[in-house]
Every structure is written in structure tokens, then in C-alpha cells.
Amino acid sequence: VSPVLDGGRFAVKRCVGDRVEVAADVFGDGHDRLAAQVLYRAADAKTWKHAPMRAGENDRWSGMFEVDRQGRYEFMVEAWRDDFATLRDEIDKKFRAGVLAPIDLADARRLLDDTRRRTRTAGTAIAKFLAAFDRSSDSAERASLLLSSDAANAMAAAAQRPFRARSGTYGVQVERLGARYASWYELFPRSLGADGAHGTFDDVVARLPAIGAMGFDVLYMPPIHPIGVNHRKGPNNSLTTAPGDPGSPYAIGDASGGHDSVHAELGGIEAFRRLVAAAAAQGIEIALDFAIQASPDHPWLEQHPGWFTTRADGSIRHAENPPKKYEDIVNVDFFANEAIPSLWNALRDIVVFWASEGVRLFRVDNPHTKPLPFWEWLIADVRRRYPDVLFLAEAFTRPKPMYRLAKLGFAQSYTYFTWRTDKRGLADYLDELNGDEPRECFRPHFFVNTPDINPYFLQTGGRPAHLIRAALATMLSGLWGMYSGFELCEAAPLPGREEYLDSEKYQLRARDWQQPGNIVDEITRLNLLRRSNPELQTHLDVEFLNADDDQVLHFAKGPKDGPGAVLVTISLDPFNDRASTIEVPLWRWDLADDASVEVEDLWTGERFHWNGKRQYVHLRRDRPFALWRVYAPAFSAPPVTPAAAFGDHA
């Protein structure tokens, strides 16, 4: 049965309004006809609904159902021997061959009569049918009655299902659309103050219209909690601080409070509530950072020493990645003596607290270094209270732990996208994410930059590089994000490092949002195109197509059996204009290589025709991408595949 993850251990994921296409191997011994259906329900519903399944090639049957609300659904497949269908086949064949005997009709009548006696639902209909059958004495007429839809309907209503077999019950986790399609904007509130002052949430409120106008619908902020003083970091991660240095917001907690407190200079909880309300009014959700780490000043150390593991000398181990040391951070031990259940509950309560403040999106810092069972428990527990809460995993680790976090409940995940810059690397990665298992659980979030990651490609490629990465992220993935400054093409690095110079993690940074050379207009347009073209609201259903230039990525978005597709062509070269022939997938609509299709340039709005499979495109550095909608002429559903592809020599 598919879709199933790890034998049913985990639920597959869908969004509200999606279809779940179910397929199963259905076969039995002998040559009798079979029937099958999907049974499904919301997990809290009492009764099962059912959807028919049809046989395809090689004993593979398929059916589908729609999921229309958040939460867990369940489905199973059931199949049975369809004796009446077998009988109809036999009557039909014998009648055509002229060998139908009275005993055959008598056998058929007996099956109907037996069914009538067994059914609670269709007795009257079958009795009525049998009366008509008995009134006739003509074999041909009786055969034709048996083959009629009246007989089929009455017998179907009787729902007799000999040798019924059921699969296991499998789960579908249904989330809101924002789990798959959203555009995130990240900023440090403290940088938004006027004239070098420490910014507050009210300064963020003032920026909301500009962020919304660019087409973003999520505003994500690094930790907003009190920042430790002990071992506070100075500018550019230095070990020494000057008076007034704000410190890293990831060094969470001071004497005034920890993860459920707001850093005083940001305006306190009241200012945060004003921000949440103002954002909601403008269609923007607030996403918070959930970073389970503590500064040495965090109240936990005094209140819950039992949450920490001590060393041989009784001290608490600070974070380290030998030989590196992080003396400004201590980590809780999830399996320390007093950690279960009080630490786990306390962490859950932090999320619940912010959810009660209206937050439904949590970006989780390094979840892969915390216990996997902890996340499975926490996410399920939070969602029992707030079903629409979504978690984004910031897990830059190996593929299997990343996919595991997705299965455990993380709705979205950071990815390797940032380091995929060449044609082969991008196509292979998207193909992997579209593969059997990842597609059912893992939703990639394509960030073009983060406060931690200033990619070499952006450092060296200037404005065209920023346009290229924005186009790739917005066109390839339903989820994308940028950290402020990207729209101004800020990319000055710490020399030789993939990090920002004068990183906002350690200091305030004032910006001129109208700075010349910015790419605000392009980002706005890209986000708008995502909003009006559903094909661009997912990383699924992508097909990479031929472009004869190795620096030009060319792909189609949208289901292969759909009535059209969005074609996207993006240069990967920030230093030169590129030109390439590109392939139009005319074969999707059974068109000849020289056919003509109607095309809309989605950037310019022009409509025209393309003649033939090969087209030419020129990509300039000031707009190194192009995209079109191709309209399939006179679209019709694909022909039904013949069921029997294998001979039966028995």
C-alpha cells in the first residue's frame, strides 16, 4: 500500500484540500474477479468513508480521497472476491459463445437468492430483480437481465464481500497550507531603531507594511529573550565586549528571565502583543525561534541544577565541539537525573506559552542535537492544544536524521539548497526531494541566506547572484526565506568565511531600505507570481528539461498530466549574460515536436505562440531568469491504460 512511511510507523503529510492518491497491490489466487476500495476518515470520526479503487497495470490498484481539515486522517485498503462480477463474466462469455445452459442460469439465480437472504440492505431490490427474472422463461432475456445495471446495483448495495482482506491502518497528517507554501522574512528587531537606538517591536510594526508589500507572509525573528551577560560576545564573535554591546540573542537568559520572557529593550511582552496583532491585521504571521540553550545567567541553572550534568569536579560542562569551546553557553541534559519529566514539560510549556500569545510558527534551532523522542512527544503534545502550530527544523545534518525529524512531526526543514549552485547539484537535489520517501514527509524551506550563512556565491556574484538565488528559491520551492539585507545585496563577508562581516548576531545594523541597486521590485514580483500560480507553491512536480547551456537551469513545474505547465529558465552565471536553446515538453500533451502552443510570458504578461519543441532564450544579468505559462491545446484526460499487460498461460 502507498503512501506509507516505514511500514506505517509514521504518517504521510498533506495540506488541507489535498488529494491522497492511494495505491495497493491487490491480487488473489485463481481467476475470480476482485474488487477493492479505500476506507478513510478523520481520526476523530466514528465512521469510515469509502472511495472506489480501480485495477491498473500489474495488479496495482488505485483510488483517492480528499482531506478537508487539519489533523490526523487514517486510511486502509480493503479488497474482496467479487462473485457477482465473476458470474457476469461467465454468463456473458457463454451467452456470446452460444453455450449458455439452463444450469448456468440456475446457478446465477441461486447466487442472487443466497445474497438476498444474507443482506440487510438490499433484500427488496434483489427480490424485485428475481421476480422479473422468474417472470421470463427466455434464456437470452434472463442473461440480459443478469447483465443489467439493475442487477449490478442491487448486488453492489448488498455489499457481500467474501474473502474480504484489509490492509493495516495508515496515517495522514493534514496541516494548513502554510506548512507547504509560505514566504519568510527574517529580521533582528533591535536593528530597526531610529538613529542608532536599540529597536523595539514597535519599530517592527512600522516596517510591516514594507515587508507585506514585498509579498512576504511570515516574519521570523531570532530569539527575543533576555540575553546573558556572563561571557557575552562582542562584535564579530569576539570574546571581549564594550559597554553597550548587545550580545548574541542565542545566549538566552539573564537574571530577569529565560525562554518565556521578552528582552526588556525590545519593549516587553506588551510591545510583542502589539506586533502580533498588527502583523495579523496585515496577513503576516510571526515566527519565533525555539533555541534550547542557556547563557550561564539563565534562571535554570539556579532553579534546576538537576537538569544539567556535572563533571567529575562538580562543575557544569559548557558547550564544546573539541577543540572549540563555547563558554557562553551551557546545555541541558535531556536524560539528566531530574530532567524527566520536569525539563521536558518545562520546554513544552515554553512553546505552549508563546502559542497562547498567538504564535503558530516555531523555527527550532539545531533540533538534531536533541533527543528524537523528545520532539515526537513535544510536537504531538503541543498540537493537541494548538493543531495549527508548525515547526521548522534548523537541522543542517545528514539526510536520514533530517528526514527522521520530518517524520517525527517537523512540518518544514532547512536544506542544503544554500550550497547547491550548479545545474547538476540543483537538479539532483530536487529529484531527491521529489523521491518516494522524502515527498511524503519532508518539506524543504529554501533560505537564500541566514544571519549565520553568507554564501560564497552571494559574496562574489553581486546583484545578479542575489537575483539568481531569489529566482531559484521562489520558483523551486513552496517555502522560501530571506534574511534582511539580502534585498539590498549585502554580502560583505568575514574574510575567507561563509559569514557576514559585522554580523547582526553581535551588533545593531542600521540600513537604508531604499539603497540603490536593491532588488525589492524583483522580489516583490517573484512573490506575486508565486501567489497567482499554484504550481509554484510546492517543490513537488518539477521536471528538469534540456537546456544546451550548462549554466542555464530549465524546468517545468506542475503535474505531468495537467492542462499546462509553468516553465522556468534561470541562469546560474552571475558574471555573464547567457543564451540557450530550451526544450518545451510538448510530449506531455501528446504533441508533435513541431507543434504550436500558446504561451504567456509571466514576467511581461505578453501572450504569443511557440512553434516547435526547441526555443531560444537570452538571459541578461539584470534579469537572469524568465518564466512562462504554457497552455495545452484542447486538453483532454489521458487515455485509460489497459489493465492486462501480462499473458496468463495457465
Add this chain to the structure above:
Amino acid sequence: VSPVLDGGRFAVKRCVGDRVEVAADVFGDGHDRLAAQVLYRAADAKTWKHAPMRAGENDRWSGMFEVDRQGRYEFMVEAWRDDFATLRDEIDKKFRAGVLAPIDLADARRLLDDTRRRTRTAGTAIAKFLAAFDRSSDSAERASLLLSSDAANAMAAAAQRPFRARSGTYGVQVERLGARYASWYELFPRSLGADGAHGTFDDVVARLPAIGAMGFDVLYMPPIHPIGVNHRKGPNNSLTTAPGDPGSPYAIGDASGGHDSVHAELGGIEAFRRLVAAAAAQGIEIALDFAIQASPDHPWLEQHPGWFTTRADGSIRHAENPPKKYEDIVNVDFFANEAIPSLWNALRDIVVFWASEGVRLFRVDNPHTKPLPFWEWLIADVRRRYPDVLFLAEAFTRPKPMYRLAKLGFAQSYTYFTWRTDKRGLADYLDELNGDEPRECFRPHFFVNTPDINPYFLQTGGRPAHLIRAALATMLSGLWGMYSGFELCEAAPLPGREEYLDSEKYQLRARDWQQPGNIVDEITRLNLLRRSNPELQTHLDVEFLNADDDQVLHFAKGPKDGPGAVLVTISLDPFNDRASTIEVPLWRWDLADDASVEVEDLWTGERFHWNGKRQYVHLRRDRPFALWRVYAPAFSAPPVTPAAAFGDHA
């Protein structure tokens, strides 16, 4: 975990002496070191043995164990956090970086001491180590002690396994080699009589030396039971018989007995016993046909009417495939009123009876038209008494029911080979059989012909066609079979049908075994080559290689990491000599395209060198195949793959 079939519902198959290569995804949260091992045992053993696993790419770990006797084995994978390995890494890194502190050594000592207190097996060794550790006061010396193999061995012996996780338990069905590698010869004993007389088992005994000399090790006979008289079929399947017509042996049973009786004219049970003994003495096994069908004269009809389903008029339904009718055969109904358990037991007892007569191979007629649960039960029950019994499924049906029968216990199966005659069809089919699931359960038996199947390719292609099919079957599959007459290139068909004219199913056929144009010598040589080249004793580990002629099939047999390979080239054209360049897979041994390798022509025995990847071969109609053994020069084990292919940006 692999190898696992259907989540562990079915056991994978191996033969005595095989290795079971186990692989599993093993990962955890965080950066701690892990360890893993395979636990395995014969299912009737009390204790588990263990084999180490090593990490490969992408969190995939692997290990192996050998199975050395018949029956069911079990295995599981267990993994745990290896705290001592993590500690050693840390000590090592810090020591090299010059930042090792006394507290680090104190922590390390504490771990060892804690372990010493917990272990029942290694306390003394660890205590001895700690004494040495304490005697030293030098950090460098202490670090080096911690990194010594003494410390590693003592800690490994303690077998502390925090966070130990175990997979499910999975089955391996181990069968004797004959399940995978055997050469079957099929004949009708009744045709072996002198001067047109009805043959007996003693006539078969007289033929045994010739059959053995051809290299066959199994002699398979169609049903040997009494043949019904009622509706007996005449020559060429005619509905009328003349006196003396022997009838089809598949119409089983007459007044004298049924499935546990021997047809009187064959010499009775005593003659059968003489045959079994004579065959065994010559290294030939006897295979019987288990065909669950009855002539209308079978004793079952009188003794067990409750095993049959009656029609509306009380009569018993004869076999039919509408509009065709088979009035000479009636079928039991496995779910008839009185069928369970008496019919199922009676059928099981038939197999057990013949097993008690020394038969260990059963070819089962049309198993896919009998209930799948019946076979699973019967095969397991028979094997509890006779573990070395093997069943061959004659199921020409769709792939999934065929694979299911294999999973349920059939050791071998007839296949589509007979109808795969072109290069693409053959390669695709072998690739499918080498695929993930089939390779673990389905052993294909390549019959070149049967009494029922006289393939068009043989009908039209003459002697070269017979050589081609014999070469394909013997070289591609561990199991192959031929029905007598093939070695004489008999192929006269019923016009327009894929059947033999004057089929032995309905009449006796005397033969001249020395008939000119026979291919006895070639078959003998092919069987001999199979015996001396283990690569030819399985359908697994085949790789199709380039040959520039579309009528020439070229492939390598043997594991890709082996010290050599058998190369086989077979013409698929019975009408013309063929010539082709063929590819030598020098890349298997990391050799350049122009390298030289030592080669032995396995047909002629000549030894010589091939220079370069492309060689030329000429295949004549009188020997349309060639094969060589390629010897890898200075074979060495492949380099270990680096474990970490993914960056960890956490």
C-alpha cells in the same frame, strides 16, 4: 533493515553456505559515536551469535553472517551509543590541539570506573587498566593509555550499551543448494518401452546412465498415478479414444486409486522404489508432479463428496474456462463444506507419502489457482517432517502472484523465459529477477520446453535455435530444465499452436536417442561447465554488457567485486552466423580501457590475453555461443569508502 520482505512478513531465502549481507540505517540525534551489530541464530538455537557492523555512506551500516544448515534462521540489528568511542575522539582531538585539561582526564576516568562497577564480564580488566592509569601522573601518558587498544578491549568486553535499540526480528529460510542450482530432465516413462510397449520404471532405470551422462541431476516425471477412463482424451487432445490410448496422466485417478497410487502399467510401487534407489545411486533425484485435479473416476468423488461444490441441480461442476469446457476433470473446492480440515490434510498426506518414499522434489501444477494460505500451511507442515523437500511452482501467471508463491514457500518457479527471445526482453527480465524483492525470494527455473510448450522460436529455428535456448538457459539461470526430445531438436507443432504434434501427453512416443543432428554433446558440455563454474549456478550477479549487434546477447556472471568473471556471448539468430564486438568489463578491476587481461576460452580450454576493452567475436550457427573466464590481474580488495559524504554545518 535489509534483506527484509514485506516488513518481515516473509523470510528471505538463502542456500546452505551462503552469506547473508545485512544492512541497516543507523543514526541518532547529536554527534555521539554509535556502534551496531547483527544478532543471528538458527531459529531452534537458544543463544544469539553476533557479527560486527561497519558504517558506510549516508548512515548505512553493514555486516554479514553465514548460514550453514537447512531451516529457518533469524536475525536482528542492534545499535547503541558508544560512549567510550566518543570519549576517545574527544581526548584525541583535545590532546592534539594541546587543550587537554585535568578535568577531561578526570571525566574519562569516571566513565571507566562507572563501567567497571556495572560490568559482570570486564571488571578485572578495567580495574587493571585504572591501576596503570592512576600510577601515571603525566597527562600525555594518561591520554595515550586511554587511546590504547588495552582500554578499548576492556571497555568492549564490558559491553555497556546505553540507548540500545533493536530492530524487529527477520527470517531467513535456508535451503539446500539444489533449490538454486540443478539441471532437470523431464520424460514420460511410458514412452520408454521396447518395441512400442508401454514403458515402466525399469525402462527409466535403464535410461538413467544416459541422463546422468548428459549432466542432469534431476529426473522429473509427469503424474505417475492411475489415469481416468471416463472422458479420456485421445491423441492430440481429441475427445474420442481408440482402445489402447493411454490418456493424459493429468486426468488423475481411477477405481484402483488416486494420488497415492501408481499407474499399474508403470510397474507399481515396487518398480517406483527400484527407480528411486537406482537414481540415488547415480546422483540423480526424482521429482514428482503434484497436480490437484481429479478425473471423474477418482475415488474422492465417492468417498468425499463434501470436498466438491454442487451446482443448483446437485451435480458437480467440471472444470471450465468459459466458453471452453473440460469434462474430463473435476476440481475440489478448498472451502467446500467438508474441505477443512479433511481435504487439506489429505492433500498434505499425499506429499508426505511420496516424501516417505524418498521423493524430495515436487513440481506443483498450477498452484496459483489454489488458495495461497493452503500452500503456506502445506509447505511449512511438510517441511517440519522433511526439511529438504523443495516445491517448484508451475505458475504461469502475473508477476505478483508468482512472487507471492515464492514468498509463501515455493523454492523455485517456472518463468516467462520461454517467451523472452530478443535481447531487450531477456536483459530486462533478468534485471527484474535480480531486483531488490525478487532476488530475495524468487528462484527462476528456465525450462527450454515442456510437454505443453513447444515455443515458436524452436519450431522455426531448427538445431541452432535449440542450441541458443540451451545456452541461454544454462548460462543465465542456476535452474534449468528440458523435456525429452529437445536434445533431438524435435519441434513439430500442432499447426499454428505453441504445442507439440502428437503430444506425449496423450500417446506413447518411441525415440531414437542417437538420431543424427542431436545436440547431446553440447548439452553435456554446457552442464559440465555449470558444474565447474560457480558463477553459472545462479541467476544472480549478471551484468549485461555492450555488444554492437542487436542479435548478440553479451553478459558477465559473477559478483562485481570478485577476482574475475565468466563472460558469455550468445547469438539470438538461428538463421545466420553473427559477428559482434563485445565489451570486456575492465572497469571492474580498475583497469584502463587498453589494459591486457588473461582469458580462458571455457569451451576450447585455450588460454590467451585480451588487449583492450573491445573484442571481436564470431558466432557460427553450429555453435552460436562462446564463453570465457577473465582473470583479474593481481586482484585486491576494493578501497574502503569514506564514511562521511555529507557536511555537517550544525
